[in-house]
Amino acid sequence: MVTPKKVLKYLYLPNLFGTQRTKEILHVNPTIIPQREEAAIVRTFVYDYDAESVKEFELKTVESCYKFKNTNTISWINIDGLRKADVESVASQFGIHPLLVEDILSINQRPKMDEVEGVLFCLLNMLYYNEKNQTVETEQISIVLGKNFVVSFQEDAKRDVFNPLRQRLKMNNSKIRQRSADYLCYSMLDLIVDNYYVVMERLGDRIENLEEEVVRSSNTRSLAKINQLRKELIVLKRNMAPVRDLINGIIRSESDLLDDATTKYFKDVYDHIIQAYDLSENYRDIMVSMQDLYINNVNLKMNEVMKVMAIVTCLLAPATVIGGIFGMNFDSIPYLHNQYGFWIAVTVMLVIPVWMITMFRRRGWF
């Protein structure tokens, strides 16, 4: 039996089509600062290095990092987990403007770059693909580049964004060790942008799977899935698009902190982010094609149903008419008393629909 409610219910599988996700995507308000929860765990790592040597520390308190400010070596202070007091004290120590502190502590901030009072500030989002919920997740990263130091703040102490960088820092002959702090900053941005491609690959896999589903079965859930994927593309794009301006801002900056020789590297990141954005446009185009295909499939299925109805109606028609004719109670009806009358009538009932179907088939209907 057909159960129309099922048709609508399909869309209501909470894990498939979450209006909850819509809420998360729409409710962005960067202007409210106090909402951020204080991090449960805060981990502070310091890498103090120059071409010759590298020292690695895990600090117990955030305050212990102050001493790394005025060294001749390059210091990378990475703070995982944000607490208001910590950020403020570090900021005041390293000459980071209070407005930037607000940005670091804000949530859902748009990626941006700023030069304030001798430091260069970048805020952008690391993207992750959550396989379980099939959503694009973000982690806000703030990077402060100063003279001989880089301070980076990450939202989540559990995730290890900059791990590959640590490996490279430990290698004596790595380029990162030969160069100044701006190269470290570049390496971090490069790592983040490279990760966008990883997320896009996951989304690309889902698009591909969805396309196969649409092509194969086009069930009633397909459009809901397409819509869900569209939302993740929105999240992807709005985190990527402003990064173009961010990196372009660095390239055009005339800050003393940026070595001319490093500009080439930032240009390289810029090329990558531009290409990532172009690619996300391609994703969108393919999604549109997919939706067209889905709707076409639904229509073709509908046409099939209509055709079956047409056939059955056509099969029914002559039999009904003939049955009606010879079922009338007139006194004199020809063939009624004929021995083969019944068989003639039944034969005609069968011949006419066969002839009709043959004709339709010849005309390319079925």
Added chain:
Amino acid sequence: MVTPKKVLKYLYLPNLFGTQRTKEILHVNPTIIPQREEAAIVRTFVYDYDAESVKEFELKTVESCYKFKNTNTISWINIDGLRKADVESVASQFGIHPLLVEDILSINQRPKMDEVEGVLFCLLNMLYYNEKNQTVETEQISIVLGKNFVVSFQEDAKRDVFNPLRQRLKMNNSKIRQRSADYLCYSMLDLIVDNYYVVMERLGDRIENLEEEVVRSSNTRSLAKINQLRKELIVLKRNMAPVRDLINGIIRSESDLLDDATTKYFKDVYDHIIQAYDLSENYRDIMVSMQDLYINNVNLKMNEVMKVMAIVTCLLAPATVIGGIFGMNFDSIPYLHNQYGFWIAVTVMLVIPVWMITMFRRRGWF
């Protein structure tokens, strides 16, 4: 019984789908000045402050504010409720150009920023979300920044837009007290832009609710509701979009009234308004997805109806044909005199549709 009139009537619920609202949105004419009604109530507040002290006055007459023009302290004169005579007299006293007076008194003006004869003028709209009518309402705010004073005009004496600001002014150690008049101006713009996010959250809630409705039941009113929401997005966007230019204009201004140190703060507001605009684009995208989903649901429902018709037609067909065959009045019809003839016929009537349905089901129709 089906009542087609109901189908159309649904759209005519005045509180759901107001063509009245269309009129309000379309009939914008900033060029007609005299239409503005004189405010019934006018309330004038003055805050006269510097880093050390703050004095708060509620003036009985607008004229009493003149004396605050040439003080060494910063004076914020806030006039709630617009009367032509008041605005003109204040303007002439504070050196505000007659054209700006026209703007202050106009209604439905596009947000704009201007520097005229030593004062910096901003006109923009505070947005409110009217929960009862589910509409975005506007209140025009004009801010005049001069040397050591800010004069602000609000349309509606009953609404208290700048209340949070008053709290901060009373605090001795607040940043607003340490800085000059341009910081006060910034604080006001910041407050207004922050409120846009509040309105967007309300709209976001409605989008989410509507999405859930579309997903669950997709009734005939859904598209009318989507259309209504689209209109509110139009109101939102046309009030927000010009504010980008307004704040960009302030950042690029070389006016003496603007301290270089304050520019950072205006940049912060600029980031917020840009992000708000981007977000409103996301709203639009999600609305489009929602409409696609709605239309798809309507089509799927239609397909369901067609399928039921197809099934019933198929069930009917063999019974009708067989009934017709054995209802004919031929003399010799086989099985007619057979004891089990009737039961054989009825069995065949039942077996054929069962077989048809089984076959369709195997082919993935139902």
Added chain:
Amino acid sequence: MVTPKKVLKYLYLPNLFGTQRTKEILHVNPTIIPQREEAAIVRTFVYDYDAESVKEFELKTVESCYKFKNTNTISWINIDGLRKADVESVASQFGIHPLLVEDILSINQRPKMDEVEGVLFCLLNMLYYNEKNQTVETEQISIVLGKNFVVSFQEDAKRDVFNPLRQRLKMNNSKIRQRSADYLCYSMLDLIVDNYYVVMERLGDRIENLEEEVVRSSNTRSLAKINQLRKELIVLKRNMAPVRDLINGIIRSESDLLDDATTKYFKDVYDHIIQAYDLSENYRDIMVSMQDLYINNVNLKMNEVMKVMAIVTCLLAPATVIGGIFGMNFDSIPYLHNQYGFWIAVTVMLVIPVWMITMFRRRGWF
């Protein structure tokens, strides 16, 4: 009875859906000069004024205006009705370049602004809304601003575009009298742009009426009406859009004819034309929503028809089958000789459809 021809005929009401109007909109050719008909009536008014006095003349011949060229007072020569000879003689007298004469005499010219040999030239269209034909009509206005004079040319002697200006000129204390010729030019442009809003209000009324019609009845003429309105929006937009460039050109111009103090006023007109253009975009958006709604209504009506068919088919099915069963001529059919057999059969015929409808209704179909 259904008359399908009526369905198509509806679109053929000449006053509703004029392909004639399409012709008017599409056949624009500014390159053909000689097509302009010589005006039947030409009326020439001169206002010669300064701060102290104003003199008004209605000249019998166009030539009589020459003497106003070299006066110390400001002269506004307004020529209603275009004749080639007149325009050329005035032009040669007032130093207007022959190319500008071509523009003045052309029809369907795109609004433009030019500075040629010491005069500033503006050509734009006054818009009127023709209530009878429900079309947007244009009247080409050319304004030539020179040192101490403004010459304006209007196509149609019967229409009095600049009447409000005349009233203001006669007032001794009006701003227009205190200022130089560029302010007069500004006043004229301001008047024309203000009138765009009047036309838009009329179009807005029609959009609103049409929306109500779509919401209420969605008859077959609605889309034709929407299409017709779209065409008028095309006319509106193509006359308004270039005016933005025109006025921006004046603001950026470094002509000696333009006083710095007047720039503020032109900026005001610029704000108005920008807002008018934004508003026309909103009109378009609402039209799109309206068309979506119309198409949805047509589909919902279709669905209603399908549902009625489904219901009737379902009602018919059991009765037909049962009637067929007991109409068969088998010798032994149960209940046939039962006293209540007939009533049992009829009851079943009624019970089954009632049960079907109940079930469908519970599943949210109707």
Added chain:
Amino acid sequence: MVTPKKVLKYLYLPNLFGTQRTKEILHVNPTIIPQREEAAIVRTFVYDYDAESVKEFELKTVESCYKFKNTNTISWINIDGLRKADVESVASQFGIHPLLVEDILSINQRPKMDEVEGVLFCLLNMLYYNEKNQTVETEQISIVLGKNFVVSFQEDAKRDVFNPLRQRLKMNNSKIRQRSADYLCYSMLDLIVDNYYVVMERLGDRIENLEEEVVRSSNTRSLAKINQLRKELIVLKRNMAPVRDLINGIIRSESDLLDDATTKYFKDVYDHIIQAYDLSENYRDIMVSMQDLYINNVNLKMNEVMKVMAIVTCLLAPATVIGGIFGMNFDSIPYLHNQYGFWIAVTVMLVIPVWMITMFRRRGWF
């Protein structure tokens, strides 16, 4: 009888819907030079003129034009029909760069303007409307402006593009005779751009006819015709759009060949080409509206068919049921032996559908 094949065949009328035309439009390759066929006929005209006199020559060989290079008078050498050897020899004589020769000989070149080694080069397409095939045809025109000479190359010796110019050259008092070679160049561009309007008028006529067809009958060929027209608009636009840059390039050029006084005239052409482009956008908008209308008409027709089916089904339903009821073979059926029983049954058969139709009609269905 319905013949579904006809439905598809309609689209296959070769002269209606030419995929051949698609090939022509898509297969553009400006990079292949050698494909150009040598012209069968080459005609060379020279006009040698100054303010006082004009001399007209038809040259037998292309080489004879060399002597006109270094005269004090202005020489216009017009070569109709392109042969590689001719173009190359003329080019070398008049100092035209080999790359320009390639451009002149190329086919399907994008309109462009260049200044190379003291000459100014324009390449653009004259457009014609072929009434027979209803296509937009192009003829490539190259214009080389040098000191005191203009050399123009046309593809087709049979067409006389510049005829009106010849008339004007012969008039002693024509402006073209008073001015230098750049004015001749302007006149040629002006002529070409003016002709775009002529082509657009023809396309406008077709749009109007098509609109009337869609409104009146909306037959199955309409969309194919709309598609065909869209293709011609593509041809129109891609030939017009680059001409904007071309003429803008001339206006911004600082070449000595261009007199400041002539710039005004080029600005005039620029205005025309901008307006032509805007107009072509309007064409596109109207085509979109037309297509929406067509699709709506098809749907409305479909709805009509559905309504007729619904009516017939409704008319059939009660008669079938009643016929079935009284056709059953129960022993005791009421009214069966009543004298008026038959007439009562037939009356009910008629009354029910009449009542149904009345009800539907009251509900606004038909």
Added chain:
Amino acid sequence: MVTPKKVLKYLYLPNLFGTQRTKEILHVNPTIIPQREEAAIVRTFVYDYDAESVKEFELKTVESCYKFKNTNTISWINIDGLRKADVESVASQFGIHPLLVEDILSINQRPKMDEVEGVLFCLLNMLYYNEKNQTVETEQISIVLGKNFVVSFQEDAKRDVFNPLRQRLKMNNSKIRQRSADYLCYSMLDLIVDNYYVVMERLGDRIENLEEEVVRSSNTRSLAKINQLRKELIVLKRNMAPVRDLINGIIRSESDLLDDATTKYFKDVYDHIIQAYDLSENYRDIMVSMQDLYINNVNLKMNEVMKVMAIVTCLLAPATVIGGIFGMNFDSIPYLHNQYGFWIAVTVMLVIPVWMITMFRRRGWF
């Protein structure tokens, strides 16, 4: 028999609609370097030439090319097949920056141009059309222009992209021999861009074939084919679009490596790439028209089915009703005992549908 599964299966022909292809298109990640496979074959050609002489070498090892760096003649070193070690050693020898080495070795890189430390670097993709898979394939080409040398790297040793160039190099009087290394670089870019047109022609052929298919038969596979073609257009566009910036970058470059006289030639390539891009937009437009036509065809077919059903229903209706009327078992039914009663009834059964069809036909239905 209708087999709805076939309808869906059609889309699942692997060679028709490859989701595999979607994967290839979506999975672009230029940030991962190590994925590139080392080329199996590497072939190194050197052309050492000046205006007088040309020498051609096929080198056994890549290292042998070092000696060509500091010669007075122009050296073109072409390396077919990429191996990390080779590229790095050549790079260090010819002063190519390590970042450029990364680019050369990367895959799926966006076309780009860079000037680093005295060399000019171009990376772009040669496009091929794979007739078998009907896909657009790419081969990455890197060109390094230095003082007196050009080093080019190609991915695939089997393809001979620059063959036509070799022919021209061997000709003594060819322009390429007379000029410096930048002209060689231009010739290579020109060759690549020219090839884009070849690929577009192949795509154009497919569009044309597909259009003919849509027009003729519009089978269920057509949309899948359109979608597939859309994907190839995505590949085409994303490889072509950045080349515009690349060549524009060369034109605007102020590098000493570029002779002013060569700029003209680069402008020529620029014109070609712009036109190619415009053309690809036209392709897209025609694809959109085609899809509209396809959907319209599907709808028209559906309408045909509906019409047949309507006709059959109409034919069935009177016969069923009349058969029902005279099949009732009332005692007194008129004409029942009439001799011609049966024939009258059958005649009416036939006359009514004939009359209905006549009426419908007159109203333009069929």
